[in-house]
Amino acid sequence: MSSILEGRPALKKEVEKIAEVAGYLWQNGWAERNGGNITVNITDLVDDEIKALPAISEVKQIGTALPALKGCYFFCKGTGKRMRDLARWPMDNGSIIRILDDCASYVIIADNPVMPTSELPSHLSVHARLIEKGSNYKATVHTHPIELIAMSHNKAFMGKDVLSNLLWSMIPETKAFCPLGLGIVPYQLPGSLKLAEETLKELEEYDVVMWEKHGVFAKGLDVMDAFDQIDVLSKSAKIYIDSKCMGFEPDGMSQEEMAEMTKAFNLPR
Numbered sequence: 001m002s003s004i005l006e007g008r009p010a011l012k013k014e015v016e017k018i019a020e021v022a023g024y025l026w027q028n029g030w031a032e033r034n035g036g037n038i039t040v041n042i043t044d045l046v047d048d049e050i051k052a053l054p055a056i057s058e059v060k061q062i063g064t065a066l067p068a069l070k071g072c073y074f075f076c077k078g079t080g081k082r083m084r085d086l087a088r089w090p091m092d093n094g095s096i097i098r099i100l101d102d103c104a105s106y107v108i109i110a111d112n113p114v115m116p117t118s119e120l121p122s123h124l125s126v127h128a129r130l131i132e133k134g135s136n137y138k139a140t141v142h143t144h145p146i147e148l149i150a151m152s153h154n155k156a157f158m159g160k161d162v163l164s165n166l167l168w169s170m171i172p173e174t175k176a177f178c179p180l181g182l183g184i185v186p187y188q189l190p191g192s193l194k195l196a197e198e199t200l201k202e203l204e205e206y207d208v209v210m211w212e213k214h215g216v217f218a219k220g221l222d223v224m225d226a227f228d229q230i231d232v233l234s235k236s237a238k239i240y241i242d243s244k245c246m247g248f249e250p251d252g253m254s255q256e257e258m259a260e261m262t263k264a265f266n267l268p269r
């Protein structure tokens, strides 16, 4: 069977990037079983021929109406699919969907009728909000980074920007490459409307948010950008934990040293 990616190098490259990141999530131990989700807005890479492709699924309801998504196309990880499989066979473990004109339903158009993630409504709500804001962010990633989740089991870390400051202070790069810090969403039932609402709210201020005792949700220019921000935060968490394992509380960079960085690198915070 031919693939929608054939003869479309830009789209192929984007899907290969998704597969590459899916592999990193698995290798990092952040994606047990079917854990985690990736959705990418690929509308800019869609040509007239793709727009004319017939649906290969029935019409499916999103569960909410998102007018900002009119005419949009997304690559979505499939429900129940594993990141380690997505890494090797992206078009068998994810699919491309077209949002229909009512902005409340969609169809799958390629390559296989793989049903998108059950978290689709919350991911699409974030994409709709990004479009409304005129953002050029195209990707959302949800994953389970071990050390960051472990830190979220400590109530003392769950105050506003407590973890942002702690993680920034572990190594300069984290402040440089995750300059908005880490937002916090208190524990909510996975897949719930409440979790989606709280995430949407926190993403107004942050690119990466911690779901207490569950994982992180990140947005980025592309899937690699979203992954990189989670990766630098996770690196800091590991440095903190290694220091504690060696029996001491890490000093961390001082507030003055971090303020100096904000100025030198022209960071937003």
Ligand SMILES: [Zn+2]
Binding pocket: 035, 036, 142, 143, 144, 190, 214, 215
């Ligand atoms: Zn999860």
